[in-house]
Amino acid sequence: MQIFNIVIAGVGGQGVLMASKVLAESALASGMDVKQNEVHGMAQRGGSVISFVRIGDQVSSPVVMPGAADLLISFEPLEALRYSHYLKPGGRLLYNKVAINPSTVAAGMAVYPQDVEQQIAAACANAHGIDALAIARQAGNGKAVNMVMVGTVMKFLPLEEDVIREVVRKITRGKGVEVNMKALVGGAEA
Amino acid sequence: MKKIISGNEAIALGFGDSGGVFASGYPGTPSTETLEEVARLGQVYCEWAPNEKVALESAIGGSIAGGRSLATMKHVGVNVAADALLTLAYTGVNAGLILMVADDPGMHSSQNEQDSRNYAKFAKVPMLDPSDSQESYDMVRAGFEISEQFDTPVMLRTTTRISHAKGVVVPQEKIAPQVGQWVKNVPKYVMLPSFGKLRHVELEARLLKLQEFAEATPLNRTEMRDPDLGIITSGVSYQHVREAFPEASVLKLGLVHPLPVRKIREFAASVKRLVVVEEMDAIFEEQVRAMGVDVEIGKNKLPLCGEINADILKAALGGSKAETIRPVEGLPQRPPVFCPSCAHRGLFTILSKLKVFVSGDIGCYTLGALPPMNAMHAVIDMGASISAAHGMAKVNAIAGREEKPVAVIGDSTFFHSGMTGLMSMAYNGGNALVIIMDNRTTGMTGGQENPGTGETLQGVPVRQVEMVPLVKALGIDNVAELNTYDLKETEAAIRKGLETPGPYVLIDKNPCILRYKIRKPAMSVDQEKCTGCRACLRVACMALGLTASGEKQKVRVDPNVCNGCGVCKQMCKFDAMHEIEGENYANL
Numbered sequence: 001m002q003i004f005n006i007v008i009a010g011v012g013g014q015g016v017l018m019a020s021k022v023l024a025e026s027a028l029a030s031g032m033d034v035k036q037n038e039v040h041g042m043a044q045r046g047g048s049v050i051s052f053v054r055i056g057d058q059v060s061s062p063v064v065m066p067g068a069a070d071l072l073i074s075f076e077p078l079e080a081l082r083y084s085h086y087l088k089p090g091g092r093l094l095y096n097k098v099a100i101n102p103s104t105v106a107a108g109m110a111v112y113p114q115d116v117e118q119q120i121a122a123a124c125a126n127a128h129g130i131d132a133l134a135i136a137r138q139a140g141n142g143k144a145v146n147m148v149m150v151g152t153v154m155k156f157l158p159l160e161e162d163v164i165r166e167v168v169r170k171i172t173r174g175k176g177v178e179v180n181m182k183a184l185v186g187g188a189e190a
Numbered sequence: 191m192k193k194i195i196s197g198n199e200a201i202a203l204g205f206g207d208s209g210g211v212f213a214s215g216y217p218g219t220p221s222t223e224t225l226e227e228v229a230r231l232g233q234v235y236c237e238w239a240p241n242e243k244v245a246l247e248s249a250i251g252g253s254i255a256g257g258r259s260l261a262t263m264k265h266v267g268v269n270v271a272a273d274a275l276l277t278l279a280y281t282g283v284n285a286g287l288i289l290m291v292a293d294d295p296g297m298h299s300s301q302n303e304q305d306s307r308n309y310a311k312f313a314k315v316p317m318l319d320p321s322d323s324q325e326s327y328d329m330v331r332a333g334f335e336i337s338e339q340f341d342t343p344v345m346l347r348t349t350t351r352i353s354h355a356k357g358v359v360v361p362q363e364k365i366a367p368q369v370g371q372w373v374k375n376v377p378k379y380v381m382l383p384s385f386g387k388l389r390h391v392e393l394e395a396r397l398l399k400l401q402e403f404a405e406a407t408p409l410n411r412t413e414m415r416d417p418d419l420g421i422i423t424s425g426v427s428y429q430h431v432r433e434a435f436p437e438a439s440v441l442k443l444g445l446v447h448p449l450p451v452r453k454i455r456e457f458a459a460s461v462k463r464l465v466v467v468e469e470m471d472a473i474f475e476e477q478v479r480a481m482g483v484d485v486e487i488g489k490n491k492l493p494l495c496g497e498i499n500a501d502i503l504k505a506a507l508g509g510s511k512a513e514t515i516r517p518v519e520g521l522p523q524r525p526p527v528f529c530p531s532c533a534h535r536g537l538f539t540i541l542s543k544l545k546v547f548v549s550g551d552i553g554c555y556t557l558g559a560l561p562p563m564n565a566m567h568a569v570i571d572m573g574a575s576i577s578a579a580h581g582m583a584k585v586n587a588i589a590g591r592e593e594k595p596v597a598v599i600g601d602s603t604f605f606h607s608g609m610t611g612l613m614s615m616a617y618n619g620g621n622a623l624v625i626i627m628d629n630r631t632t633g634m635t636g637g638q639e640n641p642g643t644g645e646t647l648q649g650v651p652v653r654q655v656e657m658v659p660l661v662k663a664l665g666i667d668n669v670a671e672l673n674t675y676d677l678k679e680t681e682a683a684i685r686k687g688l689e690t691p692g693p694y695v696l697i698d699k700n701p702c703i704l705r706y707k708i709r710k711p712a713m714s715v716d717q718e719k720c721t722g723c724r725a726c727l728r729v730a731c732m733a734l735g736l737t738a739s740g741e742k743q744k745v746r747v748d749p750n751v752c753n754g755c756g757v758c759k760q761m762c763k764f765d766a767m768h769e770i771e772g773e774n775y776a777n778l
Contacts, residue, residue, distance in 0.1 A: 014778065101751075103732045
């Protein structure tokens with residue numbers, strides 16, 4: 001198969017790395033080659049985070065180049081816009097519509113674009129936003145935004161949904177399993 | 191069984207599977223997860239050292255005592271450990287010894303982008319350079335074999351895109367750890383000049399043998415495809431080369447020091463155009479050119495700074511590049527920032543207000559240099575905050591300037607190499623205010639244990655090093671505690687420290703909210719009382735923001751982010767901010 005390039009973006013603390021892990025493990029469980037890469041230097045919450053997952057028969061570089069992503073998943077609208085140029089023409093964008101202020105906006109030094117959703121639509125014809133936080137809360141934990149987003153993109157991945165569900169079940173511990181399974185379903189139905 | 195793991199995790203697994211006995215390191219991006227994974231796997235003894243020099247020296251001891259040993263660190267950590275490394279090259283090893291060093295091209299989380307391959311040349315030790323997780327795993331075993339066969343330490347070098355990239359790994363058969371003899375051998379291990387001279391001769395002879403090994407080892411492999419284009423490369427650059435030019439012939443180097451001279455000559459002779467692709471310094475290129483081999487493209491077209499990727503290669507070598515849209519411009523930046531309710535926020539709010547010169551250090555608090563705080567004015571390396579502040583104070587005294595510098599340093603950095611600077615300040619009659627943010631963890635790298643945490647890397651409870659008695663023992667009389675969540679108290683304490691002549695140390699003991707998972711009721715803003723004066727925004731918390739509309743924009747708190755520290759509330763002169771009783775919605 002041709003390499004399928006996924007970019008996952010969000011804000012530090014939203015669980016971008018865990019979502020990336022789910023996709024990478026699912027690809028491995030499906031017998032495909034996979035490389036996953038993000039740059040995680042600083043532990044603090046609140047910085048911009050971007051992660052790559054590349055799935056195929058044989059994957060060399062761990063890096064997705066701008067203009068090469070089949071799918072962009074963003075946990076925050078401004079980050080969706082920031083990394084929209086990673087999409088290839090015709091690529092698909094799914095994003096969480098709940099905004100989180102960057103520190104620059106919080107300090108009054110910059111303004112959060114009020115028309116962010118219109119700008120996203122202009123940057124990508126194939127974009128769809130959902131309220132992942134509300135769905136995560138319904139599933140039982142606002143922190144499950146990442147699993148809601150995985151649920152939302154499941155049908156667009158070259159992976160079986162059952163495999164993804166099984167991976168999520170395997171890598172989450174204790175009470176989290178039920179919440180995450182509900183979050184996946186909630187995301188898939190959104 | 192196949193696994194999908196990062197380069198760091200692969201090195202940890204490879205260490206456990208290759209008879210590893212002892213591992214030590216100091217946290218530093220992108221190397222940190224290696225030792226954490228050794229601990230998580232739970233098969234081999236491992237520990238955090240207070241700095242990289244101690245880590246490497248402990249690993250040397252482990253090797254001398256007969257156990258395969260590993261030291262892990264980031265690139266700049268090797269500067270700290272270099273004193274041990276360059277003489278270790280003379281003594282050689284007993285059991286195998288690997289120094290894993292993680293470089294950070296592109297400076298994703300570092301103060302410089304030095305190329306550790308220089309250290310292999312400098313110390314005259316072999317270096318391995320894996321290009322994915324599988325090779326990271328395999329090269330631990332190969333590294334131990336080389337180390338023991340040639341009686342030398344081996345450097346295993348990664349970069350961020352190897353350490354933090356996950357790929358598929360198939361583990362090899364596990365080798366059970368065996369601890370060898372602990373032998374006294376004075377001429378080998380006591381580097382008096384008379385013995386050192388002999389060992390230097392040994393070292394040079396060993397390098398020649400390693401060069402022969404480099405010619406034959408499968409770690410260096412020639413992949414002949416189209417002979418029109420031949421590329422010499424290693425590490426992650428190999429993957430970018432395969433991505434950008436799948437038809438090109440490649441000489442892939444796994445052992446990057448010493449280089450296989452004959453193999454390089456043969457490869458160069460078998461291709462039409464010779465290109466050298468390496469991130470950062472021109473280490474291969476300079477050596478290839480010194481062999482009298484012509485390089486068509488190297489650093490004349492490829493960058494010395496930052497990372498290389500497939501698009502950069504295509505631009506330099508003339509391949510077809512996909513047309514890309516430009517990024518959307520003018521978006522607000524989202525830099526890393528103090529976590530909501532971090533104890534550093536109150537400190538920098540006051541330091542910013544007082545407009546003092548702050549000599550900073552390496553840790554989360556380095557972010558105090560960014561706007562709107564702008565409250566850090568020099569950051570060089572681990573521990574420099576205190577020693578540099580000392581030098582500033584001495585020159586200020588000579589110049590007749592009265593302003594006292596302020597040094598800010600965290601607990602882990604203080605244990606690493608701030609202590610010696612403080613001792614010097616006390617000893618040499620210095621005059622600076624030193625603020626130690628003692629949050630009982632190594633925060634920036636994700637909350638690793640240190641001698642103040644009360645727990646080892648493997649979770650064993652231990653006595654905590656207490657900061658106040660330690661500081662006093664170094665010769666400081668004026669030591670006071672600080673609570674940076676109380677702005678008035680913090681300002682008064684800092685003013686007192688600035689007004690009191692001589693060294694003065696303030697210690698904040700509030701724990702890292704991230705590591706210790708501290709949650710407090712969220713704040714809300716009374717929109718009737720808020721005047722929109724924005725005084726609270728000076729604390730630079732991402733939970734704060736302005737309302738979208740209305741005649742005058744007022745402040746609101748994002749309940750999904752706020753963790754209720756109340757620092758913003760203390761900035762409000764209109765009593766507009768209140769805790770929401772018992773509520774915490776924070777999701778980050």
